[in-house]
Amino acid sequence: MSDKGIDRRSFLKGAAASAAAIGTHLAANSALAQTEKPSAESKDSGRPSERVIGRPGSDFMVDVIKATGIEYIASNPGSSFRSLQESIVNYGGNKKPEFLTCMHEESSVAMAHGYAKAAGKPMGMIAHGTVGLQHAAMAVYNAWCDRVPVVMFAGNFLDADKRRPGVEWYHSVQDPAALLRDFTKWDDQPVSLQHFAESVMRAYKIATTVPMGPVLITADGDLAEEAVHDEKKLRIPKLTRSIPPQGDSGAVAEAAKLLVAAEQPVIIADRACRSQEGMKRLVGLAEALNAPVVDIGGRMNFPTTHYLCRSEDRRQLIGQADVVLLLEVADPWGQFNTISDPHHEYRRFAKPDVKTIHVCLGDTLTKSNYQDMQRFMSVDLPIAGDAQATLPALAEAVKSAGGIARRVSLTDRTTKLRDDYRQMKERARTAASQGWNASPCSTARMSATLYNTIKSEKWCVAVSGVQWNRNLWPATEYFNFLGGSGGSGVGYSAPAAVGAALANRDKGIVTVSIEGDGDLMYAPGVLWTAAHHKIPLLMVVHNNRAYHQEVMHLQKMAALHNRRMDTAAIGTTIEKPNIDFAKLAQSLGVHGEGPITDPAAIAPALTRALAAVKRGEPAVVDVVSQGR
Amino acid sequence: MKIEIVLSRFFSILVFGASALLAQEKPPAGSAERGYEAYMKYQCYTCHGTVGHGADRGTGPKLAPNPSPYAAFALQVRTPRLDMPAYRKPFLSDQELADIYAYLSSIKPSPPAKDIPLLDF
Numbered sequence: 001m002s003d004k005g006i007d008r009r010s011f012l013k014g015a016a017a018s019a020a021a022i023g024t025h026l027a028a029n030s031a032l033a034q035t036e037k038p039s040a041e042s043k044d045s046g047r048p049s050e051r052v053i054g055r056p057g058s059d060f061m062v063d064v065i066k067a068t069g070i071e072y073i074a075s076n077p078g079s080s081f082r083s084l085q086e087s088i089v090n091y092g093g094n095k096k097p098e099f100l101t102c103m104h105e106e107s108s109v110a111m112a113h114g115y116a117k118a119a120g121k122p123m124g125m126i127a128h129g130t131v132g133l134q135h136a137a138m139a140v141y142n143a144w145c146d147r148v149p150v151v152m153f154a155g156n157f158l159d160a161d162k163r164r165p166g167v168e169w170y171h172s173v174q175d176p177a178a179l180l181r182d183f184t185k186w187d188d189q190p191v192s193l194q195h196f197a198e199s200v201m202r203a204y205k206i207a208t209t210v211p212m213g214p215v216l217i218t219a220d221g222d223l224a225e226e227a228v229h230d231e232k233k234l235r236i237p238k239l240t241r242s243i244p245p246q247g248d249s250g251a252v253a254e255a256a257k258l259l260v261a262a263e264q265p266v267i268i269a270d271r272a273c274r275s276q277e278g279m280k281r282l283v284g285l286a287e288a289l290n291a292p293v294v295d296i297g298g299r300m301n302f303p304t305t306h307y308l309c310r311s312e313d314r315r316q317l318i319g320q321a322d323v324v325l326l327l328e329v330a331d332p333w334g335q336f337n338t339i340s341d342p343h344h345e346y347r348r349f350a351k352p353d354v355k356t357i358h359v360c361l362g363d364t365l366t367k368s369n370y371q372d373m374q375r376f377m378s379v380d381l382p383i384a385g386d387a388q389a390t391l392p393a394l395a396e397a398v399k400s401a402g403g404i405a406r407r408v409s410l411t412d413r414t415t416k417l418r419d420d421y422r423q424m425k426e427r428a429r430t431a432a433s434q435g436w437n438a439s440p441c442s443t444a445r446m447s448a449t450l451y452n453t454i455k456s457e458k459w460c461v462a463v464s465g466v467q468w469n470r471n472l473w474p475a476t477e478y479f480n481f482l483g484g485s486g487g488s489g490v491g492y493s494a495p496a497a498v499g500a501a502l503a504n505r506d507k508g509i510v511t512v513s514i515e516g517d518g519d520l521m522y523a524p525g526v527l528w529t530a531a532h533h534k535i536p537l538l539m540v541v542h543n544n545r546a547y548h549q550e551v552m553h554l555q556k557m558a559a560l561h562n563r564r565m566d567t568a569a570i571g572t573t574i575e576k577p578n579i580d581f582a583k584l585a586q587s588l589g590v591h592g593e594g595p596i597t598d599p600a601a602i603a604p605a606l607t608r609a610l611a612a613v614k615r616g617e618p619a620v621v622d623v624v625s626q627g628r
Numbered sequence: 629m630k631i632e633i634v635l636s637r638f639f640s641i642l643v644f645g646a647s648a649l650l651a652q653e654k655p656p657a658g659s660a661e662r663g664y665e666a667y668m669k670y671q672c673y674t675c676h677g678t679v680g681h682g683a684d685r686g687t688g689p690k691l692a693p694n695p696s697p698y699a700a701f702a703l704q705v706r707t708p709r710l711d712m713p714a715y716r717k718p719f720l721s722d723q724e725l726a727d728i729y730a731y732l733s734s735i736k737p738s739p740p741a742k743d744i745p746l747l748d749f
Contacts (some may be wrong), residue, residue, distance in 0.1 A: 305682070429741040569671060
């Protein structure tokens with residue numbers, strides 16, 4: 001986001017006074033320069049280069065940002081917020097917040113996305129209000145869909161009278177947030193510093209109120225660069241956080257009755273838990289009901305080691321269920337129905353009379369344009385409430401809803417449930433053993449080897465392009481799995497993993513990711529950011545040398561159109577030349593291993609990579625892998 | 629007994645009987661080497677793995693070792709159930725199909741999970 005070749009913005013302001021010093025080029029070619037008179041301020045201050053602003057507005061903006069507790073600001077530098085950047089570094093001491101140098105605004109937002117899920121609090125980011133936010137847009141959409149808070153700032157020069165000609169006009173906008181308004185929770189464009197202070201606090205509060213989401217505050221360039229006037233009148237409001245709402249007690253009691261009376265209850269959790277405490281609460285409810293839990297994985301909701309964790313048996317369980325409790329499920333309809341592709345045949349795999357309960361705040365945060373609300377489903381008992389906040393009351397209601405006889409009968413399910421769990425795990429292990437010695441390496445072997453390398457550490461899978469981790473790995477901690485991107489916008493994984501690794505760095509948690517090759521190539525510069533800021537991340541590249549998900553779409557279209565079936569590789573493969581991710585990583589200052597085609601070579605490479613990570617460095621292990 | 633259950637049982641018996649008949653049919657002659665080439669050319673491996681081992685998240689079921697009887701295999705390839713695209717004769721010949729089947733039949737089993745220490749979760 002450089003604007004090299006453009007003079008400083010003070011140039012025009014003092015053009016007449018300093019024409020001799022800066023040459024005659026502008027005076028000869030610019031009508032503005034010939035007619036504009038020096039401002040009173042310029043006269044008073046003499047030569048423009050001698051003018052000094054001891055307390056710019058951006059210093060106060062830094063005070064405000066510090067008051068939120070934001071520790072990092074991810075950004076690709078841009079002239080529209082140069083004053084704020086300078087204040088962060090020189091006035092703020094580049095600590096809390098620290099400026100993180102990013103190589104793409106999409107990376108900045110995705111880093112903040114991954115960070116928020118690991119840290120449990122937002123990161124900031126700054127971008128140009130025009131070209132920066134345009135780059136950032138896809139990552140903002142992911143954060144919106146994933147209900148993750150990101151506090152964004154946009155630089156902009158609203159006052160047209162002060163803009164330099166050329167690039168600064170291209171980089172100015174009447175309404176910076178318009179581009180993102182369909183998928184942000186709130187935005188504002190403050191016109192005074194007091195306005196800025198109040199709006200930042202409001203934005204932070206809104207972003208972190210469930211359902212969470214990204215927010216945007218415009219930091220006007222002139223407001224930032226000009227001096228603070230009458231500072232005694234400025235106040236930074238105290239930051240307060242909203243308490244998540246619990247579902248209505250009557251509805252909770254009704255839900256408990258339905259669940260206790262059910263013969264085949266099932267719990268489906270998606271973005272239900274925010275902490276270890278949330279998981280504990282869900283375990284408490286599931287055990288009180290002795291009901292299997294399907295963890296869709298938007299968050300880490302349930303320990304995979306628990307006999308009630310039956311995520312891989314979702315279809316079978318839903319098919320048998322008479323009551324299903326959904327907890328913050330993004331796509332409820334899709335849990336009971338599906339539509340074949342490409343023939344659009346409707347299939348329902350749930351019983352027609354299954355009773356449904358949904359504890360969710362989804363309806364409180366929805367907009368019309370982007371369709372992340374998913375297909376409408378009539379829920380029998382919709383409870384507008386936060387799942388984690390509602391779980392204790394629901395568990396208590398369940399315990400008191402059934403008599404002793406019923407509680408005994410619920411306990412009688414245990415033997416079968418434990419047996420079903422064992423069978424599910426055995427099926428996963430058997431499936432993982434298939435193609436064990438294949439080259440390219442099987443994704444199961446890649447996953448299992450990674451676990452074996454880090455199993456003695458506190459570990460976090462920030463992102464993963466394969467499901468084996470959830471199916472096989474014993475995960476009991478909230479920080480173990482961070483879930484997916486939200487909107488499935490490609491390019492999320494690498495920066496999100498770096499952001500999560502930053503949050504985990506000081507907690508002694510080893511962060512790993514299984515990264516798609518196509519995803520990484522969207523903005524691989526984030527590896528340099530990881531190296532530069534010494535962010536330890538063990539990234540395994542699931543290098544299947546293709547956009548594999550797209551292959552079958554083309555095969556389906558060819559079949560539908562009754563055409564040749566051997567051309568799906570065109571436009572979907574990433575070969576000729578093959579990308580060498582180890583060399584790519586090394587060129588960006590990151591420890592690189594691979595490309596690995598022999599599955600037996602994965603383990604030693606991972607061991608070396610983990611040693612680098614333990615030294616505080618990022619590391620990339622390029623594993624040439626099966627498609628899926 | 630509900631009519632759906634009756635129909636479901638009748639269908640199960642029908643499928644079982646058909647499978648038994650299909651299993652008796654001898655597969656046509658094919659070349660495992662040519663079959664591998666065709667398997668890769670038509671990108672069967674993207675969903676089913678290069679050694680027919682199946683894929684993560686159930687995107688492609690396991691095909692080998694011990695593929696299903698040839699007639700059932702051919703039926704699925706030509707007129708597939710679920711989301712698999714149809715590979716019709718003009719674009720995948722009978723001989724290519726037989727070759728692919730020969731390749732799948734030639735694939736040796738992987739070690740059992742119990743013998744793989746890394747799968748001792």
